[in-house]
Amino acid sequence: MQRQNYLLESGEQSTRQKGKVSEQIAENFLFEKGYEIIKRNFQWGKLGEIDIVAKDKNILVFVEVKSCTTKLYGDPLFFVTPQKARQLQKVAQGYLYVNKITDQDCRFDIVAIDFSEKPYVITHLENAILY
Numbered sequence: 607m608q609r610q611n612y613l614l615e616s617g618e619q620s621t622r623q624k625g626k627v628s629e630q631i632a633e634n635f636l637f638e639k640g641y642e643i644i645k646r647n648f649q650w651g652k653l654g655e656i657d658i659v660a661k662d663k664n665i666l667v668f669v670e671v672k673s674c675t676t677k678l679y680g681d682p683l684f685f686v687t688p689q690k691a692r693q694l695q696k697v698a699q700g701y702l703y704v705n706k707i708t709d710q711d712c713r714f715d716i717v718a719i720d721f722s723e724k725p726y727v728i729t730h731l732e733n734a735i736l737y
Contacts, residue, residue, distance in 0.1 A: 628673035629657050632717040635728050636660055641667065650700030654693045658717075659701060666712045668698045670734075673719040683718035683729050691735045 633643055636658065644666075645659040658669035670690075672682040679685075686694075694714060702710070714735035720727040 624673070624675075625671070628719050629671050631719055631726075631728070632669065632671040633658055635717065635730070636669065639730075645701075648697065648701050650697040650704075653700065654697050656694060656697050656701065662713075664711065666707070666710050667715050668694060668701070668712065669715045669717055670694060671717050671719070673721060675721045677720070677722050681718065681729075682720060683716060683731060685718075686716055686735065694735060 629646060633646065637643055640662070642661040643658065644661060645656075647655050647657065648659055649655045656668045657671040658667075660667045660669060670686055672685040674682040674685075691714075698712065698714070702708070702712075713733045716731045716734040718729045718731070720729070
C-alpha cells in the first residue's frame with residue numbers, strides 16, 4: 607500500500623491508473639467487510655461503467671469509487687453528481703439485463719478514498735443513490 611500511496615502522491619500515474627489503484631483499495635475494503643466481489647469495471651456500451659459489482663448478503667450492490675489527493679475540490683464522497691447517479695442507474699439496468707437478473711434487491715454505494723490524509727481515509731456510504 608505504501609508504494610501505491612507514493613505513486614498517487616508523486617503524479618507518476620495517469621488518472622486511469624490512479625482510478626485502478628483506488629478501485630483495488632475499495633475492493634479489498636469491501637472484501638474485508640464480507641462482500642462478495644462479482645465484477646470490476648462493468649461497461650455498458652458508451653453509456654459508462656460501474657466500478658464494482660458486489661453482493662452484500664442477498665443484496666446486489668453497485669459501487670462507485672471516488673478518490674482525491676487534495677481537499678481543494680471538496681470531499682470525494684460528494685463527487686457523484688445527479689447526472690452521474692442517473693448514468694450509474696442506466697448502466698446498472700444494463701448489468702441486470704445482460705445477466706438476466708430479475709427480482710433482485712439492489713442498491714448503490716459510494717466508496718470514497720481521501721489520499722490527502724495520512725494514512726488515507728476510506729468512507730463507505732451505503733444506499734447512497736436512490737432509484
